[in-house]
Amino acid sequence: xxxxxxxxxxxxxxxxxxxxxxxxxxxxxxxxxxxxxxxxxxxxxxxxxxxxxxxxxxxxxxxxxxxxxxxxxxxxxxxxxxxxxxxxxxxxxxxxxxxxxxxxxxxxxxxxxxxxxxxxxxxxxxxxxxxxxxxxxxxxxxxxxxxxxxxxxxxxxxxxx
Amino acid sequence: xxxxxxxxxxxxxxxxxxxxxxxxxxxxxxxxxxxxxxxxxxxxxxxxxxxxxxxxxxxxxxxxxxxxxxxxxxxxxxxxxxxxxxxxxxxxxxxx
Numbered sequence: 001x002x003x004x005x006x007x008x009x010x011x012x013x014x015x016x017x018x019x020x021x022x023x024x025x026x027x028x029x030x031x032x033x034x035x036x037x038x039x040x041x042x043x044x045x046x047x048x049x050x051x052x053x054x055x056x057x058x059x060x061x062x063x064x065x066x067x068x069x070x071x072x073x074x075x076x077x078x079x080x081x082x083x084x085x086x087x088x089x090x091x092x093x094x095x096x097x098x099x100x101x102x103x104x105x106x107x108x109x110x111x112x113x114x115x116x117x118x119x120x121x122x123x124x125x126x127x128x129x130x131x132x133x134x135x136x137x138x139x140x141x142x143x144x145x146x147x148x149x150x151x152x153x154x155x156x157x158x159x160x161x
Numbered sequence: 162x163x164x165x166x167x168x169x170x171x172x173x174x175x176x177x178x179x180x181x182x183x184x185x186x187x188x189x190x191x192x193x194x195x196x197x198x199x200x201x202x203x204x205x206x207x208x209x210x211x212x213x214x215x216x217x218x219x220x221x222x223x224x225x226x227x228x229x230x231x232x233x234x235x236x237x238x239x240x241x242x243x244x245x246x247x248x249x250x251x252x253x254x255x256x257x
Contacts, residue, residue: 111232112224112226113220113224113227113232115224136223136235137235138219139219139236139237141220143216
């Protein structure tokens with residue numbers, strides 16, 4: 001078994017997380033409840049209230065381990081465990097590729113458009129936004145940044161002609 | 162349709178401008194009123210529509226232009242002055 005996978009695809013990551021989750025949950029669930037919901041959990045009562053979708057960053061093995069640990073903690077709570085088993089606890093892989101790079105709390109965009117979605121994502125993660133000389137902030141993104149109160153810093157090109 | 166905003170996207174290269182224009186008219190209820198080539202490969206596309214529609218359209222158009230080619234600038238003018246229409250090709254948007 002290799003210690004470190006050089007690059008995992010999204011499908012492989014999902015499969016890995018799913019198998020680990022299955023093991024963790026099986027260990028923690030009482031006997032006989034594997035087929036259905038554990039007793040004492042109102043299965044239908046909270047079905048209509050989906051948990052908020054959480055963005056998960058999976059870039060390394062450490063990230064994956066941290067995520068699995070977090071899910072194991074979630075499974076301690078019977079209600080959350082039921083939500084996890086029913087697939088009502090939402091997880092979403094955070095986008096880590098593209099022209100935008102995150103480094104120490106700063107979301108930096110080098111080229112192309114800085115969209116409203118990027119501003120919202122930066123605000124959610126508590127990042128500062130730096131717009132490179134060749135990137136352009138759209139009017140909607142500027143409005144959103146102002147309403148969310150997040151700092152947008154525009155870097156100007158060094159040479160002028 | 163009340164045309165009380167002008168949206169503009171400028172790209173370097175024709176293809177990015179065309180892709181942006183397509184994304185803009187597909188994203189919101191706006192009309193393309195002009196395409197200006199000022200030289201040096203710069204192409205600007207101008208649209209008209211409601212302020213909200215124009216903002217949404219330029220958002221989509223800018224994202225597409227940035228993916229396809231070089232996005233140079235994006236701008237929205239809400240309620241343009243009537244004087245603009247006399248000197249710029251704004252498709253009558255500044256008359257409203």
